[in-house]
Amino acid sequence: MGPLGAAPRPPAATWDLAGRVVANGPVSQGLRVLDVELPRAIDFLPGQFAMLNLTGPARLVFRRPFSILATAGRTISFLYRAIGRGTSLMAGLAPGAAVECLAPLGQPFPAPAAATPPVLILAGGVGLPPLYAWFARYRRPADLACFGGRDLDDVPWDLVPPPWQVSVDRLDGAAARSVFHGLVTELALACVGEPGDATPRLVLACGPTPLLRAAARLARERGWPCRVSLEEHMGCGYGVCKGCVVPVRDPGPPGWRHATSCTEGPVFDAALIDWDRFGHAAAGGPA
Amino acid sequence: MNRPGWWRLDPCAPFALGPRTLPGRIWTASGCFGYGLHGHDIAAPDLATPYEGIGAVVTKTVTPQPRPGNPMPRLVELPFGAINSIGLENVGFAAFLRDVLPELEARGVPNVVSLAATRPAEFGTMAARLYEVGRGLRHWHGVELNLSCPNVAEGGHDFGSDPATVAACVAAARPHLPDRILVAKLTPNVAQIAPLAAAAAQAGCDAVAAINTVVGLDVDTASGRPVLPRRFGGYSGLAIQPIALAKVDEIVREVGVPVVGVGGIVDARDALKFFALGCVAVQVGTAQMRDPFAAARLAAELRR
Ligand SMILES: Cc1cc2nc3c(=O)[nH]c(=O)nc-3n(C[C@H](O)[C@H](O)[C@H](O)COP(=O)(O)OP(=O)(O)OC[C@H]3O[C@@H](n4cnc5c(N)ncnc54)[C@H](O)[C@@H]3O)c2cc1C
Numbered sequence: 001m002g003p004l005g006a007a008p009r010p011p012a013a014t015w016d017l018a019g020r021v022v023a024n025g026p027v028s029q030g031l032r033v034l035d036v037e038l039p040r041a042i043d044f045l046p047g048q049f050a051m052l053n054l055t056g057p058a059r060l061v062f063r064r065p066f067s068i069l070a071t072a073g074r075t076i077s078f079l080y081r082a083i084g085r086g087t088s089l090m091a092g093l094a095p096g097a098a099v100e101c102l103a104p105l106g107q108p109f110p111a112p113a114a115a116t117p118p119v120l121i122l123a124g125g126v127g128l129p130p131l132y133a134w135f136a137r138y139r140r141p142a143d144l145a146c147f148g149g150r151d152l153d154d155v156p157w158d159l160v161p162p163p164w165q166v167s168v169d170r171l172d173g174a175a176a177r178s179v180f181h182g183l184v185t186e187l188a189l190a191c192v193g194e195p196g197d198a199t200p201r202l203v204l205a206c207g208p209t210p211l212l213r214a215a216a217r218l219a220r221e222r223g224w225p226c227r228v229s230l231e232e233h234m235g236c237g238y239g240v241c242k243g244c245v246v247p248v249r250d251p252g253p254p255g256w257r258h259a260t261s262c263t264e265g266p267v268f269d270a271a272l273i274d275w276d277r278f279g280h281a282a283a284g285g286p287a
Numbered sequence: 288m289n290r291p292g293w294w295r296l297d298p299c300a301p302f303a304l305g306p307r308t309l310p311g312r313i314w315t316a317s318g319c320f321g322y323g324l325h326g327h328d329i330a331a332p333d334l335a336t337p338y339e340g341i342g343a344v345v346t347k348t349v350t351p352q353p354r355p356g357n358p359m360p361r362l363v364e365l366p367f368g369a370i371n372s373i374g375l376e377n378v379g380f381a382a383f384l385r386d387v388l389p390e391l392e393a394r395g396v397p398n399v400v401s402l403a404a405t406r407p408a409e410f411g412t413m414a415a416r417l418y419e420v421g422r423g424l425r426h427w428h429g430v431e432l433n434l435s436c437p438n439v440a441e442g443g444h445d446f447g448s449d450p451a452t453v454a455a456c457v458a459a460a461r462p463h464l465p466d467r468i469l470v471a472k473l474t475p476n477v478a479q480i481a482p483l484a485a486a487a488a489q490a491g492c493d494a495v496a497a498i499n500t501v502v503g504l505d506v507d508t509a510s511g512r513p514v515l516p517r518r519f520g521g522y523s524g525l526a527i528q529p530i531a532l533a534k535v536d537e538i539v540r541e542v543g544v545p546v547v548g549v550g551g552i553v554d555a556r557d558a559l560k561f562f563a564l565g566c567v568a569v570q571v572g573t574a575q576m577r578d579p580f581a582a583a584r585l586a587a588e589l590r591r
C-alpha cells in the first residue's frame with residue numbers, strides 16, 4: 001500500500017442488469033438525479049461508473065457512461081445534465097421505465113490510508129458524483145471539498161451541504177450560505193493558502209477539462225499528488241473497442257502511449273497524463 | 288422470438304469448417320470484443336458469462352508491430368450505427384503471442400486470430416509463426432485475414448479491393464495452417480464482391496467473412512468539418528445490415544464458398560436472415576460493444 005492509500009484494485013465483478021427507474025428529477029436548474037432499482041445490489045468504489053441505456057425504440061447504439069453517485073440497497077443513483085440525445089431521452093424517463101445498467105466499471109479514486117495526506121477535492125458540475133461518493137464514504141476531519149457550479153441555480157445544494165465549499169462562475173443573486181464568486185480552482189487556492197505554508201494534500205478532481213488541467217497544474221506546482229477522473233468519450237465502457245483512449249506518459253519509446261480510459265481509468269494519476277497531447281489530435285499510423 | 292419452421296440448426300453445436308471443428312456458429316466480430324479477455328469479470332442474471340454458447344471470438348486485428356491507433360475521437364454514433372476510426376490499435380504480434388494467446392487458451396476461450404499486414408508475404412510469415420506457437424492449443428481455431436488495410440507493397444491501395452492481392456494473401460498463409468481454418472474477411476467497398484470471394488476460395492481459404500465496415504463520413508455542422516480527424520471511418524451496426532446481406536447473397540450465389548456473415552447483426556432475427564441466405568456462421572460486432580452478452584443471448588435464443 002502506497003502513501004496515497006490502497007492501490008486501485010480491479011473492479012468488483014461487473015453486472016449487466018435490467019433496472020427500473022424509481023425517481024428522476026431535478027436537483028438544480030441544470031442537474032438531475034436518476035434513481036434506478038436493480039434486481040440485485042452492487043458494490044462500487046467511489047470513482048467507478050456505469051454504462052446506461054434505454055430500451056425499446058429509444059435504445060441507443062452505445063450505452064452512456066455515468067459515474068455512480070450512490071447506492072442504497074438495490075437502488076443506484078446518478079447525477080446528470082441533459083446535454084445531448086441520450087441524456088435528453090434519459091431526462092424524459094418516468095418511474096417504472098426500463099434502464100440497462102452495466103456496473104460497476106473502471107478504476108476508483110484511492111481510498112485513504114493512514115499515511116494519506118488530507119485531500120483537496122475539486123468537483124465541477126456533473127463531475128460531482130465520484131467525489132460526492134468519495135467524501136460521503138471516506139471523509140476525514142482535515143479533508144477539504146470544493147464544488148463549482150455555473151451559477152446559484154445550478155448548484156445541487158442538498159448534495160453539497162457544509163463542509164462542502166461552493167463556488168459559482170456567475171454570482172447573480174443572494175445565496176443562503178457563503179459562496180465563493182469565481183472558479184473552483186480559485187476557491188481551492190483560497191482554502192489551502194500560499195505555496196510553502198500549506199500542508200501537503202492529495203488533490204482529487206473531476207469536471208470539465210479546463211478544471212482538470214488547472215487541478216493538475218496546482219498539484220504539480222506544489223509537488224502534491226493528484227488524481228483526476230477523465231470523462232473521455234466511450235463506446236463499450238468495458239475495454240473491448242479502444243474508443244476511449246487517453247495519451248499517458250510511458251517509459252518506453254516514443255515516450256507516451258494510449259491508455260484505455262474505461263479500464264485503466266477513468267481515474268488517472270494526473271502526473272501520468274500527457275496533457276500536451278490530451279484533447280488534441282495525437283499521432284497515429286495510417287488507418 | 289418464435290423460431291421459424293425452416294430453422295433447424297443448433298448454433299451452439301460443433302460444426303466442421305475446412306480442416307477443423309468449431310464449437311459453434313455464433314462468433315464475435317474482430318475489434319468489437321477486444322482480444323476476448325474482457326468478459327470474464329462480467330455476469331448477468333440470465334447468463335453466467337458472456338462466452339456462453341459462443342463459437343469463437345475473432346480477436347482484435349493484430350499487426351506485425353504494435354500500433355498506437357488514431358487520435359480521438361474515434362467513434363461517431365449515428366441513429367442506427369456508428370463510424371469508427373480506431374486505427375488498428377493493438378499490442379503487436381510478439382506481445383499477442385506472448386501474453387494474449389496463452390491466456391485465451393488458459394481461459395478456454397475459443398478463438399480465431401485476426402491478422403493484418405502491409406505486404407502479402409507478411410501474412411505467410413505471421414501465419415507460420417502463429418502455428419509454431421499455437422499448434423498445441425485446443426482453443427485456437429485459426430486465422431481471419433483482415434484485408435481492409437493499405438498494401439504498402441502496392442503503393443498503399445487497399446489489399447482487399449483487388450482479387451489478385453486477396454489471392455496472394457490467402458495463398459501466403461494457407462500452407463502454414465494445415466489443421467486450422469483460414470478465413471478471408473472481405474471489404475464491401477467494391478462494386479462486386481464475388482470476384483474477391485472467388486479469388487480467396489481459389490487460393491485455398493476455408494471461408495470468407497463478409498462484410499467489414501462500409502466507408503463513411505460524418506460532418507459536425509457547428510464547425511463544418513468532418514467529425515473524425517481522419518475524415519473517413521468504417522460504418523457499422525444495424526444500418527449496414529442490408530448491404531451485408533446483399534454482399535453475402537452475391538457471394539453465396541455466385542461463388543459458393545462458405546460464408547461467415549457479419550454486418551448489423553443485433554439480435555436473433557438479424558442472425559436468422561444471414562443463415563437463411565446460407566451463411567455457415569455469423570459474427571456480432573457493434574452490438575457486442577453495447578452489450579457484452581449480445582452474442583451469448585443471441586445464441587441462446589436460436590438454440591433449439
Ligand atoms: C467515466 C465517465 C463518467 C461520466 N459521468 C457522468 C456523470 O456522472 N454525469 C453526467 O451528466 N455525465 C457524465 N459523463 C458524461 C456523459 O457520459 C455524457 O454527457 C453523455 O454520454 C452524453 O450523451 P448524450 O447522448 O446526451 O450526448 P451526445 O448527443 O452523444 O453528445 C452531446 C455532446 O456531448 C459530448 N459527449 C458525448 N459523450 C461524451 C462523454 N462521454 N464525455 C463528454 N462529452 C461527451 C458530445 O461530443 C457532444 O458535444 C461521464 C462520462 C464518462 C466517460
Ligand SMILES: Cc1cc2nc3c(=O)[nH]c(=O)nc-3n(C[C@H](O)[C@H](O)[C@H](O)COP(=O)(O)O)c2cc1C
Pocket residue numbers: 241316317318319347348371373375401433472498499500521522523524525527549550551552570571572573574
Ligand atoms: C470499433 C470497431 C473496431 C473494429 N475493428 C476491426 C478490426 O480490428 N479488424 C476487423 O477485421 N474488423 C474490425 N471491425 C469491423 C467489424 O469486425 C465488423 O466487420 C463490422 O463492424 C460490421 O459488423 P457489425 O455491424 O456487427 O459491427 C471493427 C468494427 C468496430 C465497430
Ligand code: FES
Pocket residue numbers: 233234235236237238239240241242243244245260261262263
Ligand atoms: S470504451 Fe471501449 S475500450 Fe473503452
